[in-house]
Amino acid sequence: MAGQDIFTLIHSRYNSFTNTEKKVADYILENMKDVIFMSITDLADACNVGESSIFRFCKTMNLKGYQEFKIMLAHSTSPDDESPQLSSRITMDDTIEExxxxxxxANVNAMTETYNLISKQDISDxxxxxxxxxxxxxxxVGSSLMTALEAKNKFMRITNKxxxxxxxxxxxxxxxxxxxxDVAVLISYSGSTKDTIEVAxxxxERGAKIIAITRFAKSPLTTYSDITLLCGANEGPLQGGSLTAKIAQLYLLDLLYFEYFKRTNKESAYNKELTAKAVIEKML
Structure with missing residues (x-):
């Protein structure tokens, strides 16, 4: 996959595309750097087509789906001195200081952008x-599961639910x-992870309240969410599990935790004291 060039592939098959697929191809060729950070829903909206049209476009090029397309796009748009596995601002020649x-x-920018995306009403709700x-x-699932575990670890200190x-x-x-x-808090950077979408x-269907923590306001996941909390980190398709994205997600979870603690101060303070005492014997 890494040796293939997505633009050569698009040009070679352009004449066989349907009119809708040509519309998608034209947008990608004109906005290649932006598309890397777009969800399938974002790209569909930008092209004024359905998500199924984006998927069919990928299948026409013998790709498994949108994620494989983005991986090929990341390889194709990366300069010679820059690894697509790294942040687009980090090059192979950077010193430790750089x-x-x-x-x-990158981490500060992710936190700042997340802060700017915060809706006080959504947090309160x-x-x-x-x-x-x-x-x-x-x-x-995957790296987002680690974030979910961290959320449980934090909240279980002040509540048993x-x-x-x-x-x-x-x-x-x-x-x-x-x-x-019940409340289901679903964490997914892309909002396009099959297992997470199925859980949502x-x-x-069971009537649970759905809170989504994700990068994109529009994605397959957010179609099921009652409340969407947006994190502001940009993560390329070959940078999955980056700490920058995780820090942005944890920032939102911290905000939920402290606001919950404030509103349930007496109960939360008591429970936190109990859980702290429970593990004190584990400490030297």
């Missing part, structure tokens, strides 16, 4: 939902047993 500065800048819920289940399931099969089973009294669909 790397330190660029990584710091999300916390209200968590307070009213019988159970709060954090979901994610935080849950997180590791296996994707068990996740869908847990979603199937949710009720209208099942939890929604």
């Amino acid at each position: 790397l330190s500065s660029k990584i710091l800048s 999300a916390v209200d939902s968590i307070m009213k819920a019988d159970r709060v289940h954090f979901f994610g 935080a849950e997180c399931t590791l296996d994707s099969h068990l996740q869908i089973m847990a979603a199937a047993l949710m009720t209208e009294k 669909k099942v939890a929604k």
Whole structure:
């Protein structure tokens, strides 16, 4: 895959494309650097076509789907001195000092953009939902699962209703047993992860409140969400699991945690003292 050039592939097959596929191809060729950071829904909206048209465009080029297309696009748009696995601002010639500065800048920018994307009403509504819920289940797969586990670790110190399931099969089973009294917090940078979308669909059918923490306002995941909290980190298709994206997600989870703590101060403070005492014997 890495040796293929997406633009050569598009040009070689252009005459065989349908009119809709040509419309998608034209947009990609004119906006290649932007498309790398777009969700399938964003690209579909930009081209004024349906998501299924984007998927068919990828299949026409014998690609498995949109994610494989973005990986090829990342390789094709990367300069010779820059690895597509790295941030677009980091080159193979950077010194440790330059790397330190660029990584710091990327993390600060992600936090700042996330801050600018915060809706006070959405945060307030999300916390209200968590307070009213019988159970709060954090979901994610891959690197987003690590973030979901961190969320559970944080909330379980102040409430006994935080849950997180590791296996994707068990996740869908847990979603199937949710009720209208439960909240599902789904974490997915792309909003296009199949397992997470399926969990959202099942939890929604069961009447649970859906909170999505994601990068894109429009994605397959957000079609099921009642509340969408946006993180502001840009992550290329070959940079999955970047700490920059995780830091932005954890920032939002921290915000939910502290607002929940404020609103349930007496109970949360008491529970935090209990959980702290429970692990004190584990410390030297």
